[in-house]
Amino acid sequence: MADTDGTTDPMVPRLARIARRRRDGPQVWTLEIEAEDSAGAGFAPGQFNMLTAFGVGEVPISLSGDPAEPDRLVHTIRAVGPVSTALTRLGPGETVGLRGPFGVGWPMAELAGHDVLIVAGGLGLAPLRPVLYRLLAERARYGKVVLLYGTRSPQEILFRRQIESWRRRLDIDIEVTVDHALGDWHGHVGVVTTLIPRASFDPAHTIALVCGPEVMMRFAIAALRDAGLPDTALFLSMERNMKCAVGLCGHCQIGPVFACRDGPVFRFDRLRNVLAVKEI
Amino acid sequence: MEIEGLERILREHSFFAGLGDAFLALVSGCARNVRFEAGHYLFHEGEPANEFYLLRHGRVALELHAPGRGPITFQTLGEGEIVGVSWLIPPYRWAYDARALTLVRAIGVDAACLRQKCEADHDLGYEMMKRVTSVLIQRLQTTRLQILDVYGTHG
Amino acid sequence: METSGTVVITLEGLESLIGLLKRRGYRVIGPTVRDQAIIYDEIAALAELPRGWTDEQQGGLYRLVPRDDDAVFGYAVGPHSWKKFLHPPTELLWTAERTEKGLRVTPAPLPDERFAFIGVRGCDLHAIAIQDRVLTHGGKIDPHYRARREALFIVAVNCAVAGATCFCVSMQTGPKATGAYDLALTELGREEDHRFVVEAGSEAGRVVLAELPHRAATEKDIAEAEAVVSATAANMGRSMRSDDLHELLLRNLNHPRWDEVAARCLTCGNCTMVCPTCFCTTVEDATDLAGHRISRSQRWDSCFTMDFSFIHGGSVRASPRSRYRQWMTHKLATWQDQFGTMGCVGCGRCITWCPVGIDITEEVAAIRDSEQH
Numbered sequence: 150m151a152d153t154d155g156t157t158d159p160m161v162p163r164l165a166r167i168a169r170r171r172r173d174g175p176q177v178w179t180l181e182i183e184a185e186d187s188a189g190a191g192f193a194p195g196q197f198n199m200l201t202a203f204g205v206g207e208v209p210i211s212l213s214g215d216p217a218e219p220d221r222l223v224h225t226i227r228a229v230g231p232v233s234t235a236l237t238r239l240g241p242g243e244t245v246g247l248r249g250p251f252g253v254g255w256p257m258a259e260l261a262g263h264d265v266l267i268v269a270g271g272l273g274l275a276p277l278r279p280v281l282y283r284l285l286a287e288r289a290r291y292g293k294v295v296l297l298y299g300t301r302s303p304q305e306i307l308f309r310r311q312i313e314s315w316r317r318r319l320d321i322d323i324e325v326t327v328d329h330a331l332g333d334w335h336g337h338v339g340v341v342t343t344l345i346p347r348a349s350f351d352p353a354h355t356i357a358l359v360c361g362p363e364v365m366m367r368f369a370i371a372a373l374r375d376a377g378l379p380d381t382a383l384f385l386s387m388e389r390n391m392k393c394a395v396g397l398c399g400h401c402q403i404g405p406v407f408a409c410r411d412g413p414v415f416r417f418d419r420l421r422n423v424l425a426v427k428e429i
Numbered sequence: 430m431e432i433e434g435l436e437r438i439l440r441e442h443s444f445f446a447g448l449g450d451a452f453l454a455l456v457s458g459c460a461r462n463v464r465f466e467a468g469h470y471l472f473h474e475g476e477p478a479n480e481f482y483l484l485r486h487g488r489v490a491l492e493l494h495a496p497g498r499g500p501i502t503f504q505t506l507g508e509g510e511i512v513g514v515s516w517l518i519p520p521y522r523w524a525y526d527a528r529a530l531t532l533v534r535a536i537g538v539d540a541a542c543l544r545q546k547c548e549a550d551h552d553l554g555y556e557m558m559k560r561v562t563s564v565l566i567q568r569l570q571t572t573r574l575q576i577l578d579v580y581g582t583h584g
Numbered sequence: 585m586e587t588s589g590t591v592v593i594t595l596e597g598l599e600s601l602i603g604l605l606k607r608r609g610y611r612v613i614g615p616t617v618r619d620q621a622i623i624y625d626e627i628a629a630l631a632e633l634p635r636g637w638t639d640e641q642q643g644g645l646y647r648l649v650p651r652d653d654d655a656v657f658g659y660a661v662g663p664h665s666w667k668k669f670l671h672p673p674t675e676l677l678w679t680a681e682r683t684e685k686g687l688r689v690t691p692a693p694l695p696d697e698r699f700a701f702i703g704v705r706g707c708d709l710h711a712i713a714i715q716d717r718v719l720t721h722g723g724k725i726d727p728h729y730r731a732r733r734e735a736l737f738i739v740a741v742n743c744a745v746a747g748a749t750c751f752c753v754s755m756q757t758g759p760k761a762t763g764a765y766d767l768a769l770t771e772l773g774r775e776e777d778h779r780f781v782v783e784a785g786s787e788a789g790r791v792v793l794a795e796l797p798h799r800a801a802t803e804k805d806i807a808e809a810e811a812v813v814s815a816t817a818a819n820m821g822r823s824m825r826s827d828d829l830h831e832l833l834l835r836n837l838n839h840p841r842w843d844e845v846a847a848r849c850l851t852c853g854n855c856t857m858v859c860p861t862c863f864c865t866t867v868e869d870a871t872d873l874a875g876h877r878i879s880r881s882q883r884w885d886s887c888f889t890m891d892f893s894f895i896h897g898g899s900v901r902a903s904p905r906s907r908y909r910q911w912m913t914h915k916l917a918t919w920q921d922q923f924g925t926m927g928c929v930g931c932g933r934c935i936t937w938c939p940v941g942i943d944i945t946e947e948v949a950a951i952r953d954s955e956q957h
Contacts, residue, residue: 159724160677160867160882161691202872203680203687204878229896244687246680271580301580328575332500335530338490339504340574343567347507362579368570381954389900390893392867395724399864400892402914405921410723422737426837428906 159395160247162201165222167239174305177272178237179213179225184247191219194279194388195254195414199394200224201246202235208290209391209409210236211276212250216283224249225275225307228390251394252413255280256384263356266348266378268369270299270341270361274307276362276386276413281315288320293355294343295322295348299341299365301336302327324348341365345372352377367424370417383417404429435460438536443509444560446550452553459542463535471512471527471535478521480537481513487533492526503575505530514568516540517547517561535537589790591798592805593780598656599630600796601739601767602702608792610700610737613669615662620648622662624669627702634659641747641821641932643941653774657703660747661931665860666708669699671715671733673884677867680878695728700737704765707750707931708757709740711860713763717923718863737788740765744812748821749932751945755826757929759816767793770809781809822932824945825952826916829926832952833917837909841950846905848940853886855934856911857941861927864892887911912944 169181182200197211204426214223226232239245252393257280262419265284269277284294296315300306306325316323324344326337341361357378359369372385389401389408396410404423406412423429436457439445439548445453463482465471471482471489482489488507492500506512512527512535521540547554605612606628614627615634622634638659640647641882651658676692704712716733719726743752743759748799752758761768766789770781784790801809849917856862866885871878885892888907893900901907928944935943 158677158691158727160880162678162689164687164689188902201869201880203682206869207781207867207880227896233896246689274627299580301578305580326505328578330502330579331498331942332502334502337488337505337507338502340571342574343504343571347509356459364574364577365579368574388705388895390895392865393886396722397719397724397863398866398882399887400866400885402910402918402922404913407922428903429837429903429910 156277158297159248159397160393162199162207162248165245167245168221170237170240173225173307174227176224176228176237177305177307178228179223180236180239180245181214182222182224182245182247182407183220184222188389190250192222192250192279192394193254194257194283195276196250196252197250197276197394197413198222198224198247198249199391200226200236201248202232202239203244203246205235207246207248207392208232208234208236209251209394211249211386211413213278214282216279217286217362225272225278227272231278252308252409253411253415255386255414256416257283258355260356262292264350264354265294266350266355266357266373267294267296268341268357268359268361268373269296269346270365270369271301271305272307273361273365273386274298274300277358278308278311280358281321285315285318293322293350295324295350297324297326297341297344297348299326299328299344300359302329303336318364322348340368342368343366345369345376350376352382356384360383363388371392380418380421381416384414385417385420386413387415387420388413416429435462435536435540438485442485442536444483444511448556452556455546455550455553456538456543459539459570460536461545463537465529465533465535467529467531467533469529471529471533472523473526474523476523478513478516479515479540481511481540482527482533482535482537484508484510484512485534485536487529487531487535489533490530492528494526500526500528500537504571511564512562514561517544517557517565534553590781590783590806591793592801592803593782593796593798595630595656595778597796597798598769598780600794600883602627602630604792604795605700605702610698612700612702613653613666614702615659617648618760621646622648622659624662624664624666624701624703630656633657633703638745639747640829641749641936643749643935643943645941646936654778655744655771655774657741657769657771658745660743660745661705661708661933663933663937665858665931665933666701666712667702667715667860667863669701670712670736671719671726671729671863675728675882677865677880677882682876682878689752691722692728694731696735697732698735698737699732702739704738704740704761705743705752705931706740706761706763707752707755707929709736709738709761709763709765709800710755710757710929711931712738714861714923714925714927714929715863717813717925718861737792738765738767740768740785741810742768742770742813743816744771746816746819746821747932747936749935749943750820751822751824751930751932753817753820753930754822754824754945755926755930756930760813765789766802768811772805772808772812779805781805820944822930822935822943824930824948826926828952829916829948830920832948832955833913836951836955839951839954841947841954842905842909844950845942845947846903848907848942849888850939851888851904851907852939853888854937854939856886856888857884858916858933858937860929860931860933861915862886866891887914908942912947915944916948
């Protein structure tokens with residue numbers, strides 16, 4: 150990052166090109182982009198970039214690709230607002246603005262030697278996919294690896310083919326559940342929290358990583374605490390409005406912390422008190 | 430031998446965790462081993478709640494039928510869980526279909542038999558009430574989350 | 585002069601100071617009367633200062649009133665703060681141009697304006713120091729702010745007037761100017777004996793001062809100057825106990841008082857606009873009709889708007905209650921966690937300029953008092 154010395158404006162984007170674009174669900178697209186000045190600085194699982202659709206605006210998008218391939222910047226985007234919609238409509242070769250990577254990611258160093266329980270909801274699987282790539286690439290460094298994934302319906306399962314191929318491995322437990330299903334679905338039905346009491350892990354040696362809609366994370370954390378995990382073993386990734394991503398614009402405050410600079414990944418005990426307050 | 434085997438299985442089932450020996454003996458007097466092939470129904474909506482099931486193996490879908498939409502699964506259950514919670518409180522009638530998604534092995538408990546024992550011994554009745562209520566509360570809470578449709582875009 | 589460093593200048597000396605700063609290439613900004621208020625704007629001469637004017641302030645009320653003397657700095661603070669110049673309401677960040685060769689992004693040039701501020705109060709000096717911490721002392725900095733800040737020359741004023749909404753004593757930011765200034769003035773005497781006791785706070789200040797017509801301050805001058813500050817300190821319009829605010833507010837996030845204040849709050853955001861420490865910004869993209877020229881600007885934002893906390897699906901802080909609570913707890917409590925300082929300097933602007941007269945000191949007192957019962 151050229152701006153660590155403060156000489157470069159942290160608000161000015163670099164240019165990047167869409168290399169690949171793939172549909173990953175209703176309104177969900179995965180964009181792989183390459184920075185033009187391509188110094189693949191790498192990123193940590195859980196970090197995010199600020200992507201600009203020129204003439205429309207800029208939004209934070211988490212990195213969802215393999216951290217072992219730093220030149221391929223992969224972002225999974227749901228078209229929900231004007232900027233995300235504009236981004237998902239860009240095709241290969243088109244230009245986007247890129248700032249980042251930003252933020253504090255998942256506690257990768259701390260995971261070594263532990264069982265890792267990943268609880269993801271909906272699009273929340275995207276910022277956890279880099280963790281899965283890393284865990285599976287260095288599988289021997291970790292204990293048991295469990296992925297519990299919940300989403301709305303079978304049609305909305307993110308990275309479906311990849312989940313199926315990981316499922317064939319014997320060194321990771323994967324359970325997928327959906328909130329609603331018609332008769333042709335033979336998997337779990339029920340919210341993702343129902344998978345937690347059924348999963349097998351040793352609460353004394355497990356670190357849990359949780360990402361999804363805030364309500365889902367609240368209930369997942371309650372279920373993990375009920376299962377015996379201490380607050381210091383629970384990590385979650387927070388979503389907030391962000392304009393600058395470097396702690397200057399004030400938008401992403403959650404009580405005493407800035408989601409962009411101090412997070413987006415937080416150990417639960419740091420947010421326990423503020424998350425208990427509505428509309429904080 | 431048969432009875433002893435059932436008692437052991439019941440003792441190990443999480444629904445009966447911590448239940449005393451005397452009560453376990455009472456319950457096992459109403460219990461039998463059952464098995465359902467994939468696709469078969471454990472019970473149907475509207476039927477009297479004559480027998481409930483403690484799953485030992487396999488997966489069961491709880492379904493509602495909506496005209497034009499076919500069966501909608503609102504919950505699946507697996508090993509260690511209970512299928513059917515309407516047996517303890519009148520009108521003792523199932524409110525959904527329960528369909529085996531895989532081969533299912535379970536303990537079937539004769540509801541009328543156990544209800545009679547609960548009426549005769551309210552201590553047993555209170556134990557059953559607490560266990561059923563706990564399941565109901567969990568299912569109510571997860572249903573609320575489903576209603577919230579947390580993964581929707583709410584545009 | 586070398587020994588104490590404290591000197592005395594006259595009105596002519598003040599006039600010379602303005603001229604000297606202009607000749608040295610500064611844009612001289614000072615208080616001036618405009619639209620029935622004392623605001624900060626570019627000034628060219630002593631005559632543009634609000635000589636003979638003062639301000640009457642209360643919750644939701646500001647009135648310009650003639651003084652019965654010719655004091656130059658005989659008012660408290662107006663609706664403007666110096667952030668208007670250092671951290672302006674809108675700032676161009678970059679422009680981009682689409683050509684056949686593709687897109688090219690050009691960062692906005694760093695400002696080369698050199699400001700000299702005249703009449704910076706103790707509260708506002710601390711407010712500048714707080715924005716320095718926020719915008720230039722974190723991991724990433726705002727280079728536009730830093731460029732203006734580094735070139736800044738500050739002429740502070742020790743307050744001779746305590747406004748009815750002032751509480752700098754409670755926040756330990758005034759009325760004496762402390763911190764980073766180049767020169768600090770205390771206005772003494774009026775009419776024929778009108779003079780200013782001047783202290784230099786930097787080398788740049790000493791150099792400028794040496795070029796002004798001055799005499800050494802006498803013990804009497806210095807005693808009079810101290811008396812001015814003491815009198816102001818004794819006349820604060822408001823007070824707010826500040827040592828326990830962090831815990832007090834954070835343990836009362838669900839206090840019913842937030843509903844009470846929300847019933848009055850219009851969420852207009854005036855308090856955030858007049859606050860000298862509020863730093864929040866948003867960005868706006870603009871493009872020409874053909875989409876060939878694109879630009880992004882930063883502008884002041886307010887935590888009182890619904891958009892401020894919007895994430896897909898809705899705003900995190902949808903209720904006025906939560907937005908007022910965010911603003912006040914940020915100022916007085918979580919700011920300390922984030923930046924190691926208080927976010928409030930006790931200038932009282934948020935009280936004066938609130939259209940319904942919501943008073944931050946009264947809100948704190950209400951929450952604190954409720955714990956006594």
